Amino acid sequence: MSEVRKAVQKLYNTYPFPPDPLLDEPPPGYNWRWHYQSAYNFCAGMKPSQEKIRILDAGCGTGSGTEYLVLHNPYADIIAIDLSENALATAKKRLEKSGVLANFHGTITFKQLPLETVDTLEENFDFINCVGVLHHLPEPEIGIKALAQKLAVGGLMHIFVYGELGRWEIQLMQKAIAILQGEKKGDYVDGVKVGRQLFANLPENNRLVTKENQRWQWENQRDECFADMYVHPQEVDYNIDTLFDFIAISGLEFIGFSNPDSWELERLMGKNDDLMNRAKNLTPQQRYRLIELLDPDPITHYEFFLAKPPFIRQNWQDDELLKQSYPELNPCMLGWESKSLFNYQFQPITISDDEFIFMQYCNSNQGLTVGDILAQVNFTLDQVRSLIKKQLIMLTP
Ligand SMILES: C[S@@+](CC[C@H](N)C(=O)[O-])C[C@H]1O[C@@H](n2cnc3c(N)ncnc32)[C@H](O)[C@@H]1O
Structure with a gap:
């Protein structure tokens, strides 16, 4: 094992991370980034076709994220790997103690394995979660390439790395x-x-x-x-330009940040038409760079989704297709059935009366298409598109 990797392992054996307490109950609320349906819906604009998926939690630490993966994806086969045996031991204990496995119908396997060697695992994965890990590798490029090779075609990877x-x-x-x-x-x-x-x-x-x-x-x-x-022995911090070079090495497609609100230029200069016009033809990367240059303080990390092409995205511009699709509520929301609720990002929002009625139909379990519902309520296709954009509903084509 390389000296750097040994030093990283020693750190996390001394101080397993995260130090979240072990609870006697499942973790509170939800985290949509670990909810495959919700994450896929965010990335692809539609509900995924299957629930029996394979998930890799690469660098699971003491299992706080793994526990949500188990909670939110009850039919998945999950493998969680880490360098640190102490972190893995805590992760196992966490899941046993919280009772989250009682309603879990998939499989969960913990393995002590450097993520650079995931090619030794048999399976490919539909969803790979790698939060707070790649920036601690001696060669993060080797890590992201190794993970990318284990991602199934059309699969999604969620990554979190530090920002400089x-x-x-x-x-x-x-x-x-x-x-x-x-x-x-x-x-x-x-x-x-x-x-x-x-x-x-x-x-x-x-x-x-x-x-x-x-x-x-x-x-x-x-x-x-x-x-x-x-006191970390190994840390690589990125900026937008080095991040996009890093992503390019993976051969995967950048889908979007999982904290999208931070990456809206409007919040910084939206009040000035001239400035917004000048920014109109920037590439996404230039736009993101501009945002971080203008507002560097919050950029402590980047969190984003990558996909293995071809990754099919639905934009719902075709009216007929939209009418024939089956809507349901995004599982990541709190406070339904009420007009004031927490959305997938856990932000408090208030929906209109019309939105509320449409969403009640979506939740009625009657197998209704968008067209069926629109025949009964006062709601337009553009309003349906707005609910999709706000991640309040997910559609099956
Ligand atoms: C900051 S913790 C993140 C834990 C977890 N992903 C989370 O977000 O809560 C980083 C974890 O990555 C693990 N790690 C570091 N380098 C690794 C490698 N090359 N392969 C596998 N795990 C690694 C560490 O042992 C540590 O548990």
């Missing part, structure tokens, strides 16, 4: 701790001690302290989080 712009202060503190640790670098408990002393002693208005207090202090009360942030 919003982690500037973190990088400085990482380097400062390393200098002070000297020969003790690689002793993660000592690194946490040095880092905590620095934050306690730097002037109150120091930039690193201010950022830590504003943004990270709450989660960094846990040593596991503090170590993951400030």
Whole structure:
């Protein structure tokens, strides 16, 4: 095993991540990024045709994400891999303790395996989740290529990697701790001690302290989080341009960010027509770059979906096709049956009376098509398209 990989393994054996408590009940709420139907609907504009899918959780850590994968995909066959045996042991315990397996009809297998060697697994996967891992590989390109090769045609991959712009202060503190640790670098408990002393002693208005207090202090009360942030032996941070080079290496298609609201240029300069006009012909990559240059602070990470082509997307511009399709509610919402609810992103929204009535029909289990419902209610095809865009309903063609 490479020295870097050994060091990463040692970190996560010392401080398994995430340090979320083990509960006696399933995790609260939902996370649509781990709900295959909801994620597929976001990416493809329609409901996937099957529920019996194969999922790989690459770098599952202590299993907080894996637990949602189990909860949201009850018929899936899931393999969760990680370098750290301590993290894997906690992940197994988490699932056993919470009772989430009681209603699970698929299979779940945990394996200690570097994700660079996933080619040793027999199967290909319809959905690969790789959150917070690739940026810790000695060669992230090898990792993303290995995962891409295990993705089935038409399959989806969800990735989360760090962004350099919003982690500037973190990088400085990482380097400062390393200098002070000297020969003790690689002793993660000592690194946490040095880092905590620095934050306690730097002037109150120091930039690193201010950022830590504003943004990270709450989660960094846990040593596991503090170590993951400030004493990591291996971290590669991206910007939009290096990110898109990285994605290109995978040979996969970029589908979109899974925090789409952050990537709307309108929120930054939408009030000025001249500026918006100038931006009109930019490529998506240029547009994203412009957004992060104008608003670097929140760009601490990138989270996005990739797909293995050909990946069929439905835009529902064909009226007849739309009328013949079968709608149902997006499973990731909270508060239905009410007009005020939480959407897939867990944002509070209020829907109109007409939307509410249409959605009641969608939820009636009568096997109605969009056309059948429109024959009975006062609603237009464009309003249906708007519900699809807002991820409130999903359609089967
Ligand atoms: C920051 S944690 C993320 C855990 C989990 N994905 C989450 O988001 O909650 C990173 C995890 O990736 C694992 N990891 C790092 N390099 C790896 C590799 N080359 N192969 C497999 N797992 C790796 C670590 O052991 C650690 O548990």
